[in-house]
Amino acid sequence: MYRRIADLLKNASPGDAAEIRGWVRTRRDSKGGFSFVEVNDGSCFASLQAVVPADVPGYEQSIKDVTTGSSVAISGKLVDSPGKGQRLELQADALRLLGTADADAYPLQKKRHSFEFLREIAHLRTRTNTFGAVFRVRNRVSYAIHEFFQQRGFLYVHSPIITTSDCEGAGAMFRVTASRESRDESREQDSPSMTSLNLLPSTLDPAEFFGRPAYLTVSGQLEGEIFACSLGPCYTFGPTFRAENSNTTRHLAEFWMIEPEMPFFELIDNMALAEEFIRHLCRTVLEDCQEDLAFFADRIDKEAITTLRMIAENDFLRVTYTEAVEVLTQSGMTFDYQVEWGRDLQSEHERYLTEQHFQRPVILYDYPRTIKPFYMRVNDDGKTVRAMDVLVPRVGEIIGGSQREERLDVLESRMREQDLDPAHYWWYCELRKYGTVPHSGFGLGLERLMLLITGMQNIRDVIPFPRTPKSAEF
């Protein structure tokens, strides 16, 4: 009976018959008349060693082609392993070679490869220890995200991927158009500039598929607010796009974001949820991904497990922007960028706070209104808004959120303050016009969370097929 290796290692006993199917990691021949074939099927970190005697059906005609990367089905009986390195092994009674992998040409060798090289063979890198572990953890984290919100009665909202609104001006957007062939060629025209977003219905353009310029979403927040202000606490979890020409280890053109939005939540509740959320995810991974985590701690980042425990076990600090500025100016540190109230904090400042000064996750809140978007609620002091950023060691900003401005007059004046026309956001404003309520939300970048959890250095290595400037091969 075909069973996956994770199942066998967890549930099977010596004496059980089983067939395994997977990809060969290594083969070692013994002159004793048998071969060791190490098979990995991706179900768990561990491979299973099959001992294949030379007189077994299939051995003679195919053993030479059982090379690293080839695919096999091996059936036999599980036995206690006399060798070191594994508890159980499969004593084979039949070997089937499913697909060969020319050893001379197969790019993955039984040696360490650089992540840069593996990125060039993204169709094969999932067969390595590192990427197997990364994507099993990513899967568990994704599931835990749904668990966390579903257990709390949050509604999962599928916010649109194609949008005609420019939320918060969160950065350059990708244009969405019908392909040239399917467009009415009589209406060729230049692309509208970025400033002509959010055209009113009266300016419908028949040459545009949607009647107006359309883009890939940069955030599901505005749509999330609609659902929060009707169906209650909700969250989105889907792909998000930024056309920024960012070339860093922390940015992608396509990434996955989780954006919860809660009615009747003030900033303090928002911060509490964000903290509970992150810590829940860390605890889940510590509990359920021990084998993969052990690998990260061994080969990727010595502190991988320590970091997760530190986050799971310690309260996040809450520090106002103003207090943070004081800490930084009194730190005696020399920064490349000067710290001054009213200016945004730079990466170096955030990292100093979370890595050196506080040495744990920190939630900064109450930022100057001038450096934050229009939808954040203005505090009574008139100078700050109810924004929060969650900063964690090594990664920096992992969550950005706020209490939303629920007062229509204040919202509209904030829009004008930032040269936005309230008419373009008419439906967003109507949420305040009809039955407005205090509400809050935040955004978490899944890949940044993955960096934190795995200890991986480059965000391109924690998403299956990274999209970055000049790169979208797979």
Added chain:
RNA sequence: UCCCCGAUAGCUCAAUCGGUAGAGCGGCGGACUGUUAAUCCGUAGGUUGUAGGUUCGAGCCCUACUCGGGGAGCCA
């Protein structure tokens, strides 16, 4: 987009002052072995990222471009 660094065998890298290309790993052949990053012996493998320039001669110096890496900005 800006700053810095890099591109040489399948992979990771070396090559002195500008003087005719090397190693380890991997592959292949063999030896040995309840092996497991196996070990030992042998062997093949190169338009030095692309285009131009300087020079008697360029992997090495110069220019441009392409791609990759690190940092910054933008942000999640």
